[in-house]
Amino acid sequence: MRLLAFILAWAALSTVVLAEDGQSPKTKKPPPLPGIWWQKDYAKGMQRAMSEGRPILFAINALETERANNQLAQMQYQSAAWGEATRGYVPFVCNPNNHKGPGEQSCSRYPGHDCAQHQVVLQWFTSRFGDALISPQHVILEPDGDVAFRKEYYTGVVKPALLDAYLSNISPRIAYARAGIVREAQVKRFAKLPLEQLDEKAAGYLSGTDGLAAAALLNVLDDTYDAKRRAALIRALRHTHDLQVPVLIPAAEERVLYPADEPAETLLWIATLFEADRPSGVWAATRALVRLESEAERDRVLRLWAGSTEEGAKPGIDDLPEDERPNAYEALILAKDRRGLATKVSAAWKKGRENEIARALRKVGRTTATTVDLDTIKDGAAPAVWRPALLSMTPEAVRAQAQRVAWALKAMPSLRLRVAAALALLRGQLPQGGTVVQTILAGIDDLVEGRETRALAVRILGDDPGRNRAALVKALDSFVKGGAK
Amino acid sequence: MKRALVTLLAVALLVGGLSLGAQAKEKDTLPVLRRKLLEAQDAEAIDKALHALALKIGQPAFFADHGAFADWLGTVPDGRADHTLVRRHRGWALVRAKRGDEAIPHLELALKDNPSDGLTRAWLADGLRQGKRFMEAAEMLAAAVRCGAKGTYVDDTIVSIIFKFRAEKISGHADDLPEYVLAAHHYLRVKPDPKIDHMVARALLDDFKVFEQPDRTRGKSWALTASLHALAATKATEPLAGLGQLVYDAAKALEYLDTETGGNTLRFDLLAAAYKIGADRTGGPNRSPDVVVWLAEGAAKEGRFELAHRLVQERLEISDSPRARRLLAKLPPDLGSDG
Numbered sequence: 001m002r003l004l005a006f007i008l009a010w011a012a013l014s015t016v017v018l019a020e021d022g023q024s025p026k027t028k029k030p031p032p033l034p035g036i037w038w039q040k041d042y043a044k045g046m047q048r049a050m051s052e053g054r055p056i057l058f059a060i061n062a063l064e065t066e067r068a069n070n071q072l073a074q075m076q077y078q079s080a081a082w083g084e085a086t087r088g089y090v091p092f093v094c095n096p097n098n099h100k101g102p103g104e105q106s107c108s109r110y111p112g113h114d115c116a117q118h119q120v121v122l123q124w125f126t127s128r129f130g131d132a133l134i135s136p137q138h139v140i141l142e143p144d145g146d147v148a149f150r151k152e153y154y155t156g157v158v159k160p161a162l163l164d165a166y167l168s169n170i171s172p173r174i175a176y177a178r179a180g181i182v183r184e185a186q187v188k189r190f191a192k193l194p195l196e197q198l199d200e201k202a203a204g205y206l207s208g209t210d211g212l213a214a215a216a217l218l219n220v221l222d223d224t225y226d227a228k229r230r231a232a233l234i235r236a237l238r239h240t241h242d243l244q245v246p247v248l249i250p251a252a253e254e255r256v257l258y259p260a261d262e263p264a265e266t267l268l269w270i271a272t273l274f275e276a277d278r279p280s281g282v283w284a285a286t287r288a289l290v291r292l293e294s295e296a297e298r299d300r301v302l303r304l305w306a307g308s309t310e311e312g313a314k315p316g317i318d319d320l321p322e323d324e325r326p327n328a329y330e331a332l333i334l335a336k337d338r339r340g341l342a343t344k345v346s347a348a349w350k351k352g353r354e355n356e357i358a359r360a361l362r363k364v365g366r367t368t369a370t371t372v373d374l375d376t377i378k379d380g381a382a383p384a385v386w387r388p389a390l391l392s393m394t395p396e397a398v399r400a401q402a403q404r405v406a407w408a409l410k411a412m413p414s415l416r417l418r419v420a421a422a423l424a425l426l427r428g429q430l431p432q433g434g435t436v437v438q439t440i441l442a443g444i445d446d447l448v449e450g451r452e453t454r455a456l457a458v459r460i461l462g463d464d465p466g467r468n469r470a471a472l473v474k475a476l477d478s479f480v481k482g483g484a485k
Numbered sequence: 486m487k488r489a490l491v492t493l494l495a496v497a498l499l500v501g502g503l504s505l506g507a508q509a510k511e512k513d514t515l516p517v518l519r520r521k522l523l524e525a526q527d528a529e530a531i532d533k534a535l536h537a538l539a540l541k542i543g544q545p546a547f548f549a550d551h552g553a554f555a556d557w558l559g560t561v562p563d564g565r566a567d568h569t570l571v572r573r574h575r576g577w578a579l580v581r582a583k584r585g586d587e588a589i590p591h592l593e594l595a596l597k598d599n600p601s602d603g604l605t606r607a608w609l610a611d612g613l614r615q616g617k618r619f620m621e622a623a624e625m626l627a628a629a630v631r632c633g634a635k636g637t638y639v640d641d642t643i644v645s646i647i648f649k650f651r652a653e654k655i656s657g658h659a660d661d662l663p664e665y666v667l668a669a670h671h672y673l674r675v676k677p678d679p680k681i682d683h684m685v686a687r688a689l690l691d692d693f694k695v696f697e698q699p700d701r702t703r704g705k706s707w708a709l710t711a712s713l714h715a716l717a718a719t720k721a722t723e724p725l726a727g728l729g730q731l732v733y734d735a736a737k738a739l740e741y742l743d744t745e746t747g748g749n750t751l752r753f754d755l756l757a758a759a760y761k762i763g764a765d766r767t768g769g770p771n772r773s774p775d776v777v778v779w780l781a782e783g784a785a786k787e788g789r790f791e792l793a794h795r796l797v798q799e800r801l802e803i804s805d806s807p808r809a810r811r812l813l814a815k816l817p818p819d820l821g822s823d824g
Contacts, residue, residue, distance in 0.1 A: 050775060142808060143804060143805065143807075144808045246807070291822070382750060446761075447761045
C-alpha cells in the first residue's frame with residue numbers, strides 16, 4: 001500500500017514537472033539552432049528593425065552552383081559564431097529556389113527557414129538594388145533603411161567581428177546589452193586587472209578584432225566606482241575603432257550635458273572622443289562649452305580642442321582647425337563667452353552654420369531687431385524665408401504691412417506659415433475678424449506645431465494663461481483686440 | 486327600391502371608371518406617345534413627350550432597352566428626329582446603352598443649342614470616355630461641373646475616366662506625367678475632391694515603382710505630383726481607406742528620391758501629415774519612426790532647431806537610429822538637458 005502511494009505521488013510529481021515544463025518529452029521543442037535565425041516575414045522584420053533599432057542584414061545567397069555561396073550556406077551561416085554575431089540583427093537570406101521537399105516543414109538549405117520567404121526577400125532586394133545582383137553579397141542597413149555596409153563576393157571581410165562592429169555602430173544600446181552577456185569573461189577580466197595594466201591591456205583589446213570591445217569596456221566602466229580606474233578606462237577608450245565610437249556617445253553624453261557634475265571626467269571624455277573620432281570630439285566639446293559656467297573651465301575645453309598642452313593657455317577660435325571654428329563660435333556665443341561675443345568676426349567662423357549662429361545671437365540678445373519688408377519676399381518663397389520674417393516682426397512693422405501679413409494668413413498653403421502670420425497679427429493686435437485666434441488655436445492643437453505655437457503665443461501675451469482652454473481663448477482674444485496691458 | 490338605385494349607381498360608376506381607364510391606357514400606347522412627340526409645338530411639350538417615352542424604357546412592348554429607345558428616336562419622321570431636344574435624349578440613351586461613339590454627335594449638336602447645359606456636357610463626357618477619348622472626356626466633365634453639373638453621376642464619371650485612361654495607357658517616361666494624371670488635373674482644377682486626389686496619388690505611386698529606379702533623380706515630377714495629391718487627400722472630411730499608407734508611401738518616395746527643388750515645403754507638409762497619421766494619441770510611440778526622423782530633418786532644414794530636436798529625441802526614444810543621431814550631432818549644442 002505504501003508502495004502504491006509512493007508510485008502515485010511520484011507520478012503526480014512527474015505530471016507537475018512536465019506541466020511546468022509545458023511539453024511532454026515527445027513534443028518538446030528541439031534546442032534552437034546555433035546558426036543564423038533568419039527572419040521569416042519580410043514586412044514584420046523591417047518593422048521590427050525600426051521599432052527595436054536593430055540593423056538589418058541581407059545575405060544574398062542565390063547561386064547554388066558556386067562554391068562560396070554553398071560554403072556560406074552550409075558552414076558559416078549555420079555556425080554558432082555567425083549565429084551569435086547576428087542575434088542583435090534582423091537577418092534576411094535571399095535565394096530564388098525551393099529547397100523544401102514534399103511533406104517537409106522547413107527549408108533544407110537554411111534550416112528552420114521558409115523557402116517562400118527567402119524568395120520574397122530576394123524580390124524586394126532586387127527591386128531596391130537592381131537585378132544584376134552579385135551573389136554572394138552582404139548588405140547591412142540601418143533601421144531607418146540607409147545602407148551602412150555593402151560587400152559583394154565573399155572574401156572573408158564579412159565575418160562575426162565585422163557584424164559585431166556594425167552592431168556597435170548602428171545599435172549601441174543593443175551592442176552594450178549583448179556585450180554584457182557574450183563578453184562576460186572579458187568584462188570580469190578587466191574588472192580585476194591592476195590599475196597600472198588597465199590602459200595597456202584595454203588599448204590592446206580595443207585595437208584588436210572584437211567588434212564589441214568598446215561595448216564590453218563600457219560594461220566594465222559602469223561597474224567601476226574608483227575614480228582612478230574610471231579615468232584609466234575612459235582614457236583607454238581613445239583606442240576605440242571608428243565603427244564602435246557610437247557606443248561611447250551615450251556614456252559621454254551623460255557627462256558633457258552635465259559637466260558640472262563630474263568636471264574631471266567630462267574633460268577626459270572630451271579628450272577621448274577627440275582622439276577616437278574628431279567630429280565626436282567637436283560634438284562633446286561644444287555641448288560642454290555651452291554649459292560650463294566659468295571662462296577658466298571653458299579654457300580647459302578649448303585647450304583640449306586646440307591640442308594645446310600649455311597649462312593656463314587661453315586658446316581663441318583662431319587656434320582651432322578652420323572647419324571646426326563655426327561650431328566653436330556658436331558654442332561660445334551661447335555660453336556668452338567674450339570670444340563668442342566679439343563684435344568683429346571672420347566670415348569663415350560662420351561658414352556652414354549661418355542659421356545656427358544667427359539663432360545663437362538672437363538667443364543671447366545680440367541681434368538688433370531688423371524687420372524684413374514682406375513685399376520683397378515672393379509669394380511662393382520657401383517657408384524658411386517667410387516664417388522667420390513673420391515671426392520677427394515688431395508690432396509697428398506688422399501694422400505697417402498689415403495687408404501683406406493678412407494675405408499670408410489667408411493664402412499660405414501650409415499651416416506653419418498661416419500660424420506665423422497669425423502670431424504676427426496677434427503681436428500687431430489686428431484680429432482679422434477672429435481668424436487670428438482661430439488659426440493660433442489650430443496651430444496649438446496641431447501635433448507637430450502645437451508646442452512651439454503655444455510657446456510663441458505665450459511669449460507675445462506676456463503671461464501664460466495656463467492649460468485651461470477657455471482662459472487661453474480669452475487671453476488671445478483680449479490681447480488681439482488691444483485689451484492687454 | 487332604394488337598394489336598386491344604389492346598385493344602379495355603383496354599376497354606372499364602375500362602367501365610367503372602366504371607360505376612363507381604357508382612355509388612360511390608350512394615352513400610354515406607343516402610337517399615342519409618338520403622336521404627342523410629333524405634335525408638340527414648343528420645347529417644353531417636346532421635352533415632356535420625350536420624358537414620357539423614356540419612362541417606357543425596359544418595357545418590351547415599347548423599348549427593350551436604352552439602345553432601342555435611341556434607335557426609335559432616330560426613326561421619328563417629319564424632321565423631328567433632328568430636333569436638338571430629341572438629339573439630346575437620343576445621345577443620353579446611347580450613352581446609357583454604352584454606345585458612346587454614336588452618342589457624341591447628337592450631344593454635341595444639343596450643346597450648340599444650349600452650351601450651358603451641364604448635364605448634357607456630363608453625358609457627352611461619359612460618351613467620350615466610352616469612345617476612349619479620355620482627355621477630352623475629362624475636359625468636358627470639368628466644363629460640365631463649371632456649368633453646374635454635380636452628383637453621383639459626375640463623381641462616378643471622373644473615377645471611370647481616370648480608371649479606364651490608366652488601364653489604357655501609361656506614359657513610359659518617368660519625368661512625363663501619365664496622361665490620366667493630366668486628365669484628373671483638368672477636373673480637380675474645377676472641383677477639388679480628396680477622393681480623386683487619393684486615387685491619383687495611389688495610382689502614380691503604384692505605377693512608378695519608386696524603389697526600382699536606380700537613379701534617384703528620375704521621376705521627381707511623379708513623386709512630387711503623387712505627394713501633392715496625397716497631401717490634398719488628407720483634407721478629406723470623411724475617412725478614406727488606405728490614406729495612412731498612401732501618405733506614408735508618398736513621403737517615403739519623396740525621401741527616397743531626395744527631391745529638393747520645389748519639394749521641401751511640400752515634403753515638410755506631407756511628412757507632418759504622415760507623422761500625425763502615425764501618431765499614437767494615447768502617448769505611445771509613433772507608428773512610423775522613419776517619418777519622425779525625416780520630419781526632424783525637414784524642421785532642421787527650415788532652421789526650426791527646437792522642433793527638430795524634439796522630434797529626434799522622440800525617434801531615439803523609440804529605438805536606436807543612426808540617422809537620428811547624425812542629425813542630433815549637428816543641432817545647436819545648447820539643445821537638450823538644461824543648456
